[in-house]
Amino acid sequence: MHDFDPLEHIMGVDEASEMWGLSPTYIKKLCYEQKLMAKKISNTWILSKFQSNPSALSVKAIEPSALLSPIIKALPSGTTFELNELVIPGNWKSLSLSEKRSVGKMFHKEVLSGDWENIEYVGRRPNNHAEYRIKKTTE
Structure with a gap:
């Protein structure tokens, strides 16, 4: 048996x-x-x-963290930004509008759920893009 x-x-x-x-x-x-x-x-x-890695199944499997440039870790605390300002320009331009929105929504959810511990949501800019800030570190 x-x-x-x-x-x-x-x-x-x-x-x-x-x-x-x-x-x-x-x-x-x-x-x-x-x-x-x-x-x-x-x-x-x-x-x-026993299933395939979803990123291998579709080009639509875009991770915000995979698109973000290493600069995010080097930004001083208090810096405000829009997501597209941190994404490697060539990568961002190659995305369709719906993919950009998808990445933006995923990033926003990750920030609000605490996956990005050093980033906080500030609000909407006049262009209606979400604005984020690198949190101030307490040492």
């Missing part, structure tokens, strides 16, 4: 995030959109371990 452990075939969002190199917020978004083999139990997404 074989010892079959069904728990060896499933994973949570954090494990999927590590395995695929995608943010937990983005994984949850894909689960909600039914683009992954996943089931929500209570407030937790359970995913099958």
Whole structure:
């Protein structure tokens, strides 16, 4: 008789995030959109371990953190910015309008959920773009 452990075939969002190199917020978004083999139990997404990395499935799998230039870590505290000011220009220009909006929405959700601990949402600029600020560090 074989010892079959069904728990060896499933994973949570954090494990999927590590395995695929995608943010937990983005994984949850894909689960909600039914683009992954996943089931929500209570407030937790359970995913099958035996599925392809979603970023390999579609060009639309754009991670804000993958587009952000390294400059974000070097910005002094108190600096305000729009997302497109930090993205490598060639990468931003190559995106369609809907992809830019998608990246913006993902980044915004990640900031509000605390995934970007050193960034805070300030509000909307006159051009209706979201404005963010590098938080002041207390040392």
